[in-house]
Amino acid sequence: MSEANAIEALGLTKVFGSGADEVTALNQVSLEIRQNEFFTLLGPSGCGKTTLLRLIAGFEMPTAGDILLNGQSVVDLAPNERPVNTVFQSYALFPHMSVADNVAFGLEMRGIGKAEVASTVEEMLSLVQLDHLASRRPAQLSGGQQQRVALARALANHPQVLLLDEPLSALDLKLRQGMRSELKALQQRTGITFVFVTHDQEEALTMSDRIAVMSHGEVQQLGGPTDIYEQPMNRFVADFIGDTNFVMAEVLARENGLLRCRGDGGLEVLASAAGDPAPGDRVTLAIRPEKVQLSAEGHGAEVAEATYLGTDTSYQLRLAEDLALDVRVQNRMDGGTAFEPGQSVAISVPPGAARALLD
Amino acid sequence: MADAVQSLGRSTDLDAVARVTAAKARVARRALRARWGLVAPALLVIGIFGIAPLLITIVYSFLEAATYGGVIWNFSTEAYVQFLFEEDIFDETLHFSWAYPQIFGRSILLALVTTIFCLLVGFPTAYFMATRPPGQRTLWLFLITLPFWTNLLIRTYAMFIILRDEGLVNNGLIWVGFISEPLRLLHTDFAVALGLMYSFLPFMVLPLYAALEKMDFRLVEAGYDLYADRWQVLRKVVIPLAKPGIVAGCILVFIPSIGAYVTPLLLGGGKELMIGNLIALQFGNARNWPFGCAAALILLAMVLVALLYYVRSTGAKQGLGHG
Numbered sequence: 063m064s065e066a067n068a069i070e071a072l073g074l075t076k077v078f079g080s081g082a083d084e085v086t087a088l089n090q091v092s093l094e095i096r097q098n099e100f101f102t103l104l105g106p107s108g109c110g111k112t113t114l115l116r117l118i119a120g121f122e123m124p125t126a127g128d129i130l131l132n133g134q135s136v137v138d139l140a141p142n143e144r145p146v147n148t149v150f151q152s153y154a155l156f157p158h159m160s161v162a163d164n165v166a167f168g169l170e171m172r173g174i175g176k177a178e179v180a181s182t183v184e185e186m187l188s189l190v191q192l193d194h195l196a197s198r199r200p201a202q203l204s205g206g207q208q209q210r211v212a213l214a215r216a217l218a219n220h221p222q223v224l225l226l227d228e229p230l231s232a233l234d235l236k237l238r239q240g241m242r243s244e245l246k247a248l249q250q251r252t253g254i255t256f257v258f259v260t261h262d263q264e265e266a267l268t269m270s271d272r273i274a275v276m277s278h279g280e281v282q283q284l285g286g287p288t289d290i291y292e293q294p295m296n297r298f299v300a301d302f303i304g305d306t307n308f309v310m311a312e313v314l315a316r317e318n319g320l321l322r323c324r325g326d327g328g329l330e331v332l333a334s335a336a337g338d339p340a341p342g343d344r345v346t347l348a349i350r351p352e353k354v355q356l357s358a359e360g361h362g363a364e365v366a367e368a369t370y371l372g373t374d375t376s377y378q379l380r381l382a383e384d385l386a387l388d389v390r391v392q393n394r395m396d397g398g399t400a401f402e403p404g405q406s407v408a409i410s411v412p413p414g415a416a417r418a419l420l421d
Numbered sequence: 422m423a424d425a426v427q428s429l430g431r432s433t434d435l436d437a438v439a440r441v442t443a444a445k446a447r448v449a450r451r452a453l454r455a456r457w458g459l460v461a462p463a464l465l466v467i468g469i470f471g472i473a474p475l476l477i478t479i480v481y482s483f484l485e486a487a488t489y490g491g492v493i494w495n496f497s498t499e500a501y502v503q504f505l506f507e508e509d510i511f512d513e514t515l516h517f518s519w520a521y522p523q524i525f526g527r528s529i530l531l532a533l534v535t536t537i538f539c540l541l542v543g544f545p546t547a548y549f550m551a552t553r554p555p556g557q558r559t560l561w562l563f564l565i566t567l568p569f570w571t572n573l574l575i576r577t578y579a580m581f582i583i584l585r586d587e588g589l590v591n592n593g594l595i596w597v598g599f600i601s602e603p604l605r606l607l608h609t610d611f612a613v614a615l616g617l618m619y620s621f622l623p624f625m626v627l628p629l630y631a632a633l634e635k636m637d638f639r640l641v642e643a644g645y646d647l648y649a650d651r652w653q654v655l656r657k658v659v660i661p662l663a664k665p666g667i668v669a670g671c672i673l674v675f676i677p678s679i680g681a682y683v684t685p686l687l688l689g690g691g692k693e694l695m696i697g698n699l700i701a702l703q704f705g706n707a708r709n710w711p712f713g714c715a716a717a718l719i720l721l722a723m724v725l726v727a728l729l730y731y732v733r734s735t736g737a738k739q740g741l742g743h744g
Contacts (some may be wrong), residue, residue: 119646142645148643154639156643168648
């Protein structure tokens, strides 16, 4: 029992509408969310991440498949019978109740005694540093404060799993960045499993233990932030997470677990492989802009454009007639080597820095 | 020379000040005229259609009744006395009489029952409408307002036909075999309440729909998420949020119900009076205009007191919540 996964989705399928309007929001999704982890569902809008969250919460019924919570199937339970709580995208705070009453709501509905409710509410409000605003109405709070009330309201019930539906999307950038570390700290302090839905890859990379990248109702890749970023399994993941150059290439040979590939424009690299491409196959090389090294001594590419970004400089290189490459170089203290537009440069990609993708 | 220049300078200063002051005054006058001009139509309407009739009613209620209708211009509180006391025909002493207060009581009771049943039927209806896809809602709104296309009198007659001894309900029940003799439905309080409910139900549904349609249904989900069952979600989330609509609907149903005239006349048979019929009677057969005016004003006062009480009680609660 203790080592059962917090959540297990087994072949979850959700189809909305019928006939010509039929939309498959989730297609045979199976995944495991471990105990006490910060798990993120990441994907563009319409990828099915929110549907998956709503299925776990119980707001939607799956068309097919099963959901296990700590090893127990919950598909037949109503939302109010599931030991999970949700932080809604727009917070969904009850406007006719005070902050304290909002936080107390779940406890009162479960019939917990007045004294315990009062002490839990106090504890939760101090956890999110809002004790001084307990008697305010939600409308009298700022967005960030409402966000914290929503968190306190959900956490007050000590749920086995906390579901967060894009909780930071309504906040401005500065606040959002602050809340990221706060959320992560809160998760570690409470030890509650967090399932976090977002379309913001930076949020996902900075907070998560593991990330499921979703698109078109399917999980494209599941892994830790570094896996997702460094070893994308397909073109969608490589494209969605961070900036990437895509170069079509042909596999020449296997060398020490890497693939020697020759890309269009004559670029030759040793790439790590997603899947099992064989020599002679056509692959797509995914090359992160910051992994490419430039040197003034050599030829092969021409600087088309240089954009100063503060910490970095972004260069647009032209390799061949129709092949461009984005490269980022950190600006060192001494100014480093600043390349000028029109200058000829040599490119090198360290072994394993490029990724060969089959699709 | 220098003095002259200086005085000249000062005088031009003064001229300028005077000009500015005059201009300011002109602007102020124009603004005032514009303001009165804009307010005038509203004042005119309120005066002619609101205040003047009310004043006439108040004045008439303190006059003596003329034998064949109309009033005699002598101050008298007879109309108000008559409401509570009955004059003994023989010794002309006054005895307290329940007759008129009873009619008022009946009216209030019928209006309350009507309001409550309108709320009980109207709330689920409005909730259903508000939870349809936006495109369908327009259709439902249209259907709700459809009865307004026909005259109230005609609709009440239709109800009359449905409820009478050989009507749809009785014939149907006999045909099915539930009863062997027609039930007495017409000319009962039940018929009056049913007729009032039928007439005023849209006034309940529409404000309720407006309130529920604005409601954020994620709050309902949040309620479920926080372990509330359906009943608790309704009681703790939906009803408090729909409260403005509930209040507006109740007021819109209660007030016309309490003063209803056509429905009790047709469906109640005019046998048991409601306030509306009592007032109408004073201007017709009874030829007692002052008493009719007094009855109307007593009704007005009661409605006003009920509304004020409501406004005070909800206003106080809201203030408390904010504190």
